[in-house]
Amino acid sequence: MINIIWVGMLVIGVIVGGMSGRIEQVTAAALQASEAAVSLSFKLIGVMSLWLGIMKIADKSGVIRLCTWLIRPLTRWLFPSIPKDHPALGAIMMLLSANALGLGNAATPLGLKAMQELQKLNMDKETASDAMCTLLALTTAGFTLIPATVIALRSAAGSLGPTEIVATTLMASLTANCAVILCDKCCQRFFGDRGRH
Amino acid sequence: MLRMVETAAAWAIPLILLVIPLLGCLKRVPVYETFVEGAAEGFQTAIRIMPFLIAMMVAINVFKASGAMDAVITCLKPGLLLLKVPPELVPLAVMRPLSGTGALGITTDILHTYGADSLVGRTASTILASTDTTLYILTVYFGSVGIKKIRYAMGVGLFGDFVGFMAAVYYCQVFFKG
Numbered sequence: 046m047i048n049i050i051w052v053g054m055l056v057i058g059v060i061v062g063g064m065s066g067r068i069e070q071v072t073a074a075a076l077q078a079s080e081a082a083v084s085l086s087f088k089l090i091g092v093m094s095l096w097l098g099i100m101k102i103a104d105k106s107g108v109i110r111l112c113t114w115l116i117r118p119l120t121r122w123l124f125p126s127i128p129k130d131h132p133a134l135g136a137i138m139m140l141l142s143a144n145a146l147g148l149g150n151a152a153t154p155l156g157l158k159a160m161q162e163l164q165k166l167n168m169d170k171e172t173a174s175d176a177m178c179t180l181l182a183l184t185t186a187g188f189t190l191i192p193a194t195v196i197a198l199r200s201a202a203g204s205l206g207p208t209e210i211v212a213t214t215l216m217a218s219l220t221a222n223c224a225v226i227l228c229d230k231c232c233q234r235f236f237g238d239r240g241r242h
Numbered sequence: 243m244l245r246m247v248e249t250a251a252a253w254a255i256p257l258i259l260l261v262i263p264l265l266g267c268l269k270r271v272p273v274y275e276t277f278v279e280g281a282a283e284g285f286q287t288a289i290r291i292m293p294f295l296i297a298m299m300v301a302i303n304v305f306k307a308s309g310a311m312d313a314v315i316t317c318l319k320p321g322l323l324l325l326k327v328p329p330e331l332v333p334l335a336v337m338r339p340l341s342g343t344g345a346l347g348i349t350t351d352i353l354h355t356y357g358a359d360s361l362v363g364r365t366a367s368t369i370l371a372s373t374d375t376t377l378y379i380l381t382v383y384f385g386s387v388g389i390k391k392i393r394y395a396m397g398v399g400l401f402g403d404f405v406g407f408m409a410a411v412y413y414c415q416v417f418f419k420g
Contacts, residue, residue, distance in 0.1 A: 058307070062308030103265075172390070173393050193251040207358070212417070217372035221409060225398055
């Protein structure tokens with residue numbers, strides 16, 4: 046799937062660029078984007094290290110175990126394939142709270158941590174497990190309580206009520222989350238990985 | 243309302259930095275050593291996702307720069323207009339799942355052109371806040387652990403983006419119109 050999309054974007058991009066006489070822009074875009082990707086991952090090193098360090102403290106002091114226990118009914122229902130008390134549940138809980146607090150890019154390392162834990166439970170290391178798909182669905186739908194970036198953006202644009210959008214954001218992201226959870230449960234029913242976890 | 247949310251947003255990270263190490267101390271965890279131990283993983287993780295970021299960002303930017311993105315927007319416009327989506331928001335609908343910086347740019351542009359407190363401005367803000375960059379998340383998350391077959395994850399993610407987008411348009415019309 047991702048192969049087709051990737052090749053598709055490149056092929057269509059080059060052909061359309063050639064036809065519309067924007068081939069130089071295409072070259073420039075390709076070179077600039079590769080540079081931008083490298084500087085983005087370098088920028089992420091700092092935040093990643095920070096959050097992974099804090100998370101380790103939270104882990105060793107039992108904070109994660111406590112929070113995970115609190116939301117266990119929800120995670121048991123969403124991720125039935127994860128065994129009770131597996132560290133993956135803690136990582137998932139941290140990721141979802143970081144998203145809700147609007148940490149943005151700072152949430153990425155927590156997500157990657159959760160994926161690594163889920164990969165340990167995965168039988169076929171090259172194919173996504175059900176739990177991974179559920180986690181991705183929840184993350185891409187992004188449940189947000191405090192949309193900090195957008196509030197700052199609106200303030201900068203001279204809004205009289207930068208936080209007016211908090212209520213609509215909450216409702217829209219709740220709707221999207223309900224939709225993806227339903228959709229994910231249906232997909233698991235129809236294309237669930239039978240024979241594996 | 244503004245004050246409360248702003249305070250909450252400003253305090254979110256400092257509070258985490260205060261509470262977790264403090265609890266660690268109370269539990270007699272060697273906090274400094276533990277932090278360093280965890281932070282050491284940050285470098286490898288960031289480097290591991292780099293090739294995936296390069297691959298995706300190059301493809302998306304080639305697609306954008308060639309004018310193909312504009313063609314997609316033109317194609318999708320009639321359908322989205324039928325669903326009562328304001329025409330100003332169509333580019334944002336297409337860009338949101340593909341590129342976070344692209345969507346941020348479009349939203350900034352909308353806020354400055356139509357005003358942050360216009361219906362379009364508020365809707366664009368809601369869309370940006372309530373959905374996430376699906377393609378970035380799929381690439382980075384699956385890439386970091388070496389998953390090649392992503393099954394239905396892309397479909398579910400894009401479906402969520404669509405529902406989030408339509409919900410934002412609908413709720414903003416109900417809340418802010420008149």
